[in-house]
Structures are given as C-alpha cells and as structure tokens.
Amino acid sequence: MSLSIRRAGTGDIAAVAGLHIASWRVAYVDILDPAYLAGPIEADRTAVWTERLAAPRDDLTVLLAETRDGSPVGFVCVIHAEDPPWGRLVDNLHARPDLRGTGIGARLLAAAAAIICHGDMHLWVYAANDGARRFYARQGGREVDIQASDKVGSAGKPLWRVHWPDARRQALADATPMTISPLPG
C-alpha cells in the first residue's frame, strides 16, 4: 500500500480520535470495560486528541499515516520528555482495524523512531494484547517491566514496558522510503 506519513495538526483531531476509538473498540474488546468502550470512549478520546493537537506543542509529535487519496489509516504519538533509562515514550500506535497486517504499524513505528533519532525509546502494551506483543517482539522490542495500568476502564490490568535501546537502529530497519512532511504554515 502506498502510504504517506505526516505530522498531524488541528485539522486532524477528528481523524486521530476516530482511528483511536475504532482501534480500541476492536483490539481492547476483552481488555477495557465494555461500558467505557460503548460510550464514554468517544468524549474521552476526543478530549485527549483535542488537548494534544488543538495548538502546536513542543513536548509531543503526532504522526498520521494516509493512503494516496488522503484517507487516514493509522497514527502514532511520540512524547519527547526523556524517561531515564528508557528514553522517549511512544504513546499510542494504531492501524485502522480493517488494515491490520498490511505493514502500517511497522512504518509508523519506524517513523516514530526516526523522530526520536538518538537514544532509547519505549512504550506500554497490555499483557493481554498478544498480537501487539508479538508485533513489538518482531520489531526488536524487549519487555523489561510490568506495571498495573491506571488508564480509565482498564481495572488495573497489567501493562508491559517494551524497550528499544537505540531508536536510530529501529528507524533504519524499515527500508521503505519515507518523507515526514512538516505542517503547512
């Protein structure tokens, strides 16, 4: 699939929130509270992405993957603050549910690593999310720490911290040519 990846901005709040809601409803059906997934998730995710994207922020970057016709098909968010010794946080990586297994996840993870460029990176994945854990293992991540989730609707379910010691190596692992275009203006 021909994909382009660009920084998301104010005009992408609905697209990113929509991808996030759709992905959690499928991927976390046995992980998060069904009552949360059925309703409150919509206001909750819209509030999160409005806060992150309504104005330019130096502390995080959201990348949006689109098909050639501009349809949003996945996103990833990088939090720039260092969390020693694990490095920067990849917070949310999602491919559109009907397009899982088409390489979007690997492209977005490599794009996140390219932004981090130097140093370590890490993320959190639910212990029950077997498919994503296999995906991260294939991408060279190592599970290093397990903690109870404090996320809404999670009832403290365990999360693994997955760590990559050198983001640059991960960025280069994806050989697909990629341009991360800046926001207009």
Ligand SMILES: CC(C)(COP(=O)(O)OP(=O)(O)OC[C@H]1O[C@@H](n2cnc3c(N)ncnc32)[C@H](O)[C@@H]1OP(=O)(O)O)[C@@H](O)C(=O)NCCC(=O)NCCS
């Ligand atoms: C994790 C994710 C980003 C990986 O991206 P991807 O491009 O789909 O990567 P892969 O093709 O390697 O597939 C990864 C896993 O997704 C699942 N998957 C792949 N194709 C699928 C499909 N057509 N239908 C349902 N699940 C599928 C599988 O469990 C697969 O792992 P497996 O092949 O070891 O069983 C993507 O699968 C996704 O968005 N998953 C749901 C959200 C999620 O769990 N995000 C991670 C949060 S920490």
